[in-house]
Amino acid sequence: MISVQHVSKTFRSGGTVTAALQDVSLEVAEGEIFGVIGQSGAGKSTLIRAVNLLERPDSGTVTVDGDELTALAPAELRRARRKIGMVFQHFNLLAGRTVRGNVELGLEIIGVDGEQRRRRALEILDLVGLDDKAGAYPAELSGGQKQRVGIARALAGNPKVLLSDEATSALDPETTRSILDLVKKINTDLGLTVLLITHEMDVVKRICDSAALIEGGRIVEQGRIVSLISTAGSRLAHELFPLGDAPSLPGDTVIDITFSGGSADRPVIAQLARTYGLDVSILGAAIETIGGNQAGRTRLALPGSPAGNARPIEDLRSQGMLVEIVGE
Missing domain, CATH: 3.30.70.260 (ACT domain)
Structure with a gap:
């Protein structure tokens, strides 16, 4: 479902050049939850933003559901991105819109009519357990509820892929568990492919089928969790069982x-x-x-x-x- 091949990305600030990604390759199978784990500055956020080309790679290819995004013209890329939903660490909700209005936003942008938007938003809010909050505003919600709205907004366009950019790192442990359980439920019920980044091994333990370890912009290890457990010298396995x-x-x-x-x-x-x-x-x-x-x-x-x-x-x-x- 997701294929990243030999992707590199550098950033320039003044006279300084920083290599955020260095020849990164990974593949995410359809219907699985794939976690990328690493410390701050390892390149996790750049990687996930490269998957939907919010950050365009300097080299390499990114393919999602058969579309090579790195080869598409702008109009084609906009259409291809409709297959991809994204959930952000800090929610990124519009304070002046209700919960339902936030969920409808993406549908509104692509021209879905008002009644269809309303029905779809209420359907998705029911899925994430917030059907009773449709008329509330973000300021009235807890952190966990805000993230559920973010997930609902990402799902409104019926994507095939969900990207999660440290979606639980701003939440307390109990709320984190409830959000991860929701992501797993969505993955199971909708057959959605999920690529998430995190610095917390507990996230990988709880819901991931596969994982990759990134350091210094390079993938140093990746594979199915069940395979990594039985691989001698696996750093991910050692982190799973410290x-x-x-x-x-x-x-x-x-x-x-x-x-x-x-x-x-x-x-x-x-x-x-x-x-x-x-x-x-x-x-x-x-x-x-x-x-x-x-x-x-x-x-x-x-x-x-x-x-x-x-x-x-x-x-x-x-x-x-x-x-x-x-x-x-």
Whole structure:
């Protein structure tokens, strides 16, 4: 649904040139929620604004639903953008318009008649749980309600893609969870493809099917969450299940076991201790529900060297778990 290929973007201010994006490529499958995570200044906002050409790349191509946006003339680009809705961090609502008026704005711009606009706005407001606020003004709403209006406005034109630019970063944790649950519901009910950027790993854990890590304007890792969990050395997987630095324990082998799906329900550590007569020490654990399945990482200390623990480590791997030796 979204294909970004070899996109670069620089900004010039005075004599300073800043590379915001450097040869960025990613693909978002139809119907999935794809999260781009990174710290401030990593290039996240520039990337998402490049997807609808609010920021035109210096090089590379952007294709959405088969339309290569970077190759379109202005009039064609305006039409293609109707497939793309966008939700902003700071809501960007018009204070002088009611909730319904804000939702109708995009439809008004493209020439939809008044009665059709009204019906569509009320339909979408019902979807986001604000049908009783149609006549209210933004100043009368909470932050979460304002963001729901922003989402409704983005959906009014029946887009195929929803872009979310740090849509929850200005909200408290409880409101953030409710907005993320709404985005997931919209994704499921409408089959909408969602590309979101965030600096919060909890957002990725809660609703994303795939994710990419961006640093210094470059994508350093990307993939399906379920695949990343079982990829040795994955930085995203380690961020999903943080255990801190591995301790150095002379005479012991320290391993991290990453598990998901069915392996999460088995008494793996107890079986390991019984089968091999090991005094296993649990040094840490992090468990999450991702994509509806339990997954996590456990850090263990096994007495003896890695060579001496080769059989139990191989046993764990044969059960479908990722095992990494992180200290000895």
